[in-house]
Amino acid sequence: MRSGHLTVIYLWLYALFAATAAQAQSDPLPSWNDNVAKQAIVEFVQATTDNTKPTFVPPEERIATFDQDGTLWVEHPMYSQVIYCLERVPALVKEKPELKDIEPFKTVLTGDREAIAKLPMADLEKILAATLTGMTVDQFEAEVSKWIASAKDPRWKRPFTELTYQPMKEVLGYLRDNGFKTYIVTGGGQDFVRVYSESTYGIPPEQVVGTAGGTTYGYGKDGKPFLTKDPKLLLNDNNAGKPEGIHLMIGKQPIIAFGNSTGDKEMLEYTEAGDGPRLSVLVLHDDAKREYAYGPANGLPETKVGTFTQELYDEAIKDGWIVISMKNDWRRVFAD
Amino acid sequence: MRSGHLTVIYLWLYALFAATAAQAQSDPLPSWNDNVAKQAIVEFVQATTDNTKPTFVPPEERIATFDQDGTLWVEHPMYSQVIYCLERVPALVKEKPELKDIEPFKTVLTGDREAIAKLPMADLEKILAATLTGMTVDQFEAEVSKWIASAKDPRWKRPFTELTYQPMKEVLGYLRDNGFKTYIVTGGGQDFVRVYSESTYGIPPEQVVGTAGGTTYGYGKDGKPFLTKDPKLLLNDNNAGKPEGIHLMIGKQPIIAFGNSTGDKEMLEYTEAGDGPRLSVLVLHDDAKREYAYGPANGLPETKVGTFTQELYDEAIKDGWIVISMKNDWRRVFAD
Numbered sequence: 001m002r003s004g005h006l007t008v009i010y011l012w013l014y015a016l017f018a019a020t021a022a023q024a025q026s027d028p029l030p031s032w033n034d035n036v037a038k039q040a041i042v043e044f045v046q047a048t049t050d051n052t053k054p055t056f057v058p059p060e061e062r063i064a065t066f067d068q069d070g071t072l073w074v075e076h077p078m079y080s081q082v083i084y085c086l087e088r089v090p091a092l093v094k095e096k097p098e099l100k101d102i103e104p105f106k107t108v109l110t111g112d113r114e115a116i117a118k119l120p121m122a123d124l125e126k127i128l129a130a131t132l133t134g135m136t137v138d139q140f141e142a143e144v145s146k147w148i149a150s151a152k153d154p155r156w157k158r159p160f161t162e163l164t165y166q167p168m169k170e171v172l173g174y175l176r177d178n179g180f181k182t183y184i185v186t187g188g189g190q191d192f193v194r195v196y197s198e199s200t201y202g203i204p205p206e207q208v209v210g211t212a213g214g215t216t217y218g219y220g221k222d223g224k225p226f227l228t229k230d231p232k233l234l235l236n237d238n239n240a241g242k243p244e245g246i247h248l249m250i251g252k253q254p255i256i257a258f259g260n261s262t263g264d265k266e267m268l269e270y271t272e273a274g275d276g277p278r279l280s281v282l283v284l285h286d287d288a289k290r291e292y293a294y295g296p297a298n299g300l301p302e303t304k305v306g307t308f309t310q311e312l313y314d315e316a317i318k319d320g321w322i323v324i325s326m327k328n329d330w331r332r333v334f335a336d
Numbered sequence: 337m338r339s340g341h342l343t344v345i346y347l348w349l350y351a352l353f354a355a356t357a358a359q360a361q362s363d364p365l366p367s368w369n370d371n372v373a374k375q376a377i378v379e380f381v382q383a384t385t386d387n388t389k390p391t392f393v394p395p396e397e398r399i400a401t402f403d404q405d406g407t408l409w410v411e412h413p414m415y416s417q418v419i420y421c422l423e424r425v426p427a428l429v430k431e432k433p434e435l436k437d438i439e440p441f442k443t444v445l446t447g448d449r450e451a452i453a454k455l456p457m458a459d460l461e462k463i464l465a466a467t468l469t470g471m472t473v474d475q476f477e478a479e480v481s482k483w484i485a486s487a488k489d490p491r492w493k494r495p496f497t498e499l500t501y502q503p504m505k506e507v508l509g510y511l512r513d514n515g516f517k518t519y520i521v522t523g524g525g526q527d528f529v530r531v532y533s534e535s536t537y538g539i540p541p542e543q544v545v546g547t548a549g550g551t552t553y554g555y556g557k558d559g560k561p562f563l564t565k566d567p568k569l570l571l572n573d574n575n576a577g578k579p580e581g582i583h584l585m586i587g588k589q590p591i592i593a594f595g596n597s598t599g600d601k602e603m604l605e606y607t608e609a610g611d612g613p614r615l616s617v618l619v620l621h622d623d624a625k626r627e628y629a630y631g632p633a634n635g636l637p638e639t640k641v642g643t644f645t646q647e648l649y650d651e652a653i654k655d656g657w658i659v660i661s662m663k664n665d666w667r668r669v670f671a672d
Contacts, residue, residue: 060540137583181542194587204396205587206517215583217576217602225605227583234570234584240553247473247551247563248570249585251530251541266553269561 028174030331031167037281037329040322041171044256044279049178055277059179063254065209065246065267066172068186068193070260070306071283072201074153074163076292078305081188082124084147086116088131099130129231132189133213137227144195161200167330168258168283172201175256183254185246186210187238187263191229209249211237238263243270260285261306268321280321284308287327364510366667367503373617373665376658377507380592380615385514391613395515399590401545401582401603402508404522404529406596406642407619408537410489410499412628414641417524418460420483422452424467435466465567468525469549473563480531497536503666504594504619508537511592519590521582522546523574523599527565545585547573574599579606596621597642604657616657620644623663 032038047055048062069075089108092099099105104123107115119127135143153163172182184203186193190210197203212235215227237245243266246254257264257271260283268280285294285306294303297313316323326333368374383391384398405411425444428435435441440459443451455463468476489499508518520539522529526546533539548571551563573581579602582590593600593607596619604616621630621642630639633649652659662669 060534190584191587198396206585208587212584215580217579217606225579225602225609227579243553243561243563244551248526248548249542251527251544266561270553273561 029167029170031170033329033331035329037322037324040279044277045174045178047277048255057255057276061252061255062180063183063250063252064175064180065183065185065254065257067259067264068184068188070285071258072164072168073160074291075306076294079188080160081192084144085127085131087151089127092130133229133231135229137215137229140191140229141195144192148196161196163334164200166332166335182207183250184208185237185242185267209237209245211235240266242267261308262312265312272319281324282316282321283324283326286325287333290333291326365503365506367506369665369667371665373658373660376615380613381510381514383613384591393591393612397588397591398516399519399586399588400511400516401519401521401590401593403595403600404520404524406621407594408500408504409496410627411642412630415524416496417528420480421463421467423487425463428466469565469567471565473551473565476527476565477531480528484532497532499670500536502668502671505537517543519543519545519586521573521578521603545573545581547571576602578603582606596644598645598648601648608655617660618652618657619660619662622661626669627662
């Protein structure tokens with residue numbers, strides 16, 4: 001019976017190996033620890049894609065929306081787009097020298113970070129308007145392309161587009177592999193994010209909803225038409241503006257949505273408001289070592305960039321939303 | 337040598353039959369006569385999808401935009417959406433009886449078509465605002481769904497959604513089969529067209545760009561959130577509003593576009609403005625027998641609904657756009 005025993009052992013080893021290999025191969029979220037958050041996402045995808053279940057959702061209704069700053073990539077100490085705007089000021093002053101002695105451009109030109117950080121919101125808005133509007137759509141795209149390819153985050157000394165969260169990129173891919181259409185719904189500028197969304201997240205420009213201004217159609221001297229970016233705001237894609245923007249740009253309610261701050265609250269509520277299975281998820285930045293820690297939910301430090309209030313945390317828990325602990329739920333934060 | 341002769345004849349007959357069968361099977365546009373318009377569309381698709389040619393366009397840039405009224409379905413004697421608004425007035429007055437004696441609602445309630453046709457634009461705008469805004473997004477969708485399923489065109493006594501142009505539906509399918517993403521870009525209401533775009537044209541709501549108003553996010557007594565349609569106009573998707581809307585909602589330039597009136601001029605110019613192969617197409621309604629005839633281009637009758645001016649016709653010819661003669665280029669207009 002010795003050879004019989006060996007056969008059993010071989011079969012058992014083979015089965016063990018095969019199962020492990022299959023699990024390793026098929027784990028769609030390898031950068032996640034096997035906690036509640038990962039389980040909830042996997043169960044949601046299984047429930048909505050299995051057409052033998054009453055929770056099945058047809059592919060055309062599988063809409064997934066993701067906030068960007070703080071949900072898909074780093075937003076601290078300051079939103080990348082604001083850094084872009086500040087770094088554009090020297091080039092702007094070169095084009096319009098009269099701005100050199102006018103505030104807030106004068107302060108920005110000094111490079112004094114402390115003074116710049118203290119600029120009031122009205123001054124910041126002047127800088128945003130001057131650097132995000134007034135040029136043609138094509139010029140803007142070229143300027144952002146050039147900047148995003150060379151600018152570096154001061155802490156990690158790496159391009160901003162490399163500071164995306166690997167666990168969230170796995171979620172994007174996992175959802176797409178299961179027939180979901182993934183959208184970015186960002187408070188950031190729609191035209192800004194569209195420049196790098198495809199190469200960074202695999203999300204094409206037409207699936208980016210963001211804060212958007214108007215444009216004006218006109219003709220050049222050669223008779224060729226072009227669009228100029230206006231300072232007129234069409235959509236402030238924050239807070240209630242997120243569901244309003246989703247209706248305007250997509251016309252369907254998401255069934256799964258990810259955010260990380262109070263500005264995402266209404267998008268998550270709107271996601272939950274429909275019938276059938278729904279999942280709302282918030283990223284909590286509680287990992288000062290690997291990234292940043294801010295709240296003030298759960299006693300985390302206060303912040304003005306990506307505020308996650310205790311009130312939002314309580315609403316999430318009460319309504320059965322998932323709160324991701326970056327520290328405990330993510331095996332790693334970045335790709336390497 | 338007799339049997340050799342027979343073999344040759346058989347082979348020749350077989351080749352002839354096979355070629356005819358293949359052609360019949362593969363003709364993507366069977367409702368089109370083999371004129372310039374059909375040839376231009378087929379040549380454009382072949383040029384942009386053959387990756388051995390310098391004119392190849394990668395799938396993500398194959399954006400095709402279509403005006404709706406007069407390009408995809410009948411717009412005469414009046415846009416379907418305006419008929420919807422007029423037919424909504426009795427239900428509206430039932431909800432708000434104080435409107436009964438107020439103009440222009442009073443005139444609409446009389447049912448006097450001649451008087452209704454004479455209402456000034458400002459009055460028509462009051463009717464549009466009262467019937468297209470003020471309700472929740474879900475209520476509006478339910479009302480339009482119900483109406484579109486039962487309302488009938490007075491001439492053909494058939495639902496409006498059956499009065500789509502069969503040749504254009506073939507173009508939509510042909511482009512999609514070749515990796516193009518097809519969009520409706522309409523002066524009509526975005527929320528209105530989205531209700532039936534998928535079932536009528538195979539175009540999902542998120543690929544409908546139209547005239548759009550804002551919405552306001554709020555909560556019901558049960559705490560459940562909903563969106564209410566505002567009278568505030570965000571996008572007037574006509575004329576220059578078409579390229580502006582395309583930039584806002586898609587963020588890419590079309591490489592092929594179809595329209596039928598002066599309101600589509602800027603969309604077609606914008607389509608032509610990019611590099612690489614481009615095709616702009618206009619439908620000319622010169623078929624009073626099978627549909628309608630109006631211009632005033634080419635001496636066709638004047639109209640206020642879907643005006644195609646001589647100036648637009650001349651621009652089209654000068655710039656190498658294709659003008660479809662409904663009468664000569666379409667083998668049939670409707671599916672049956």
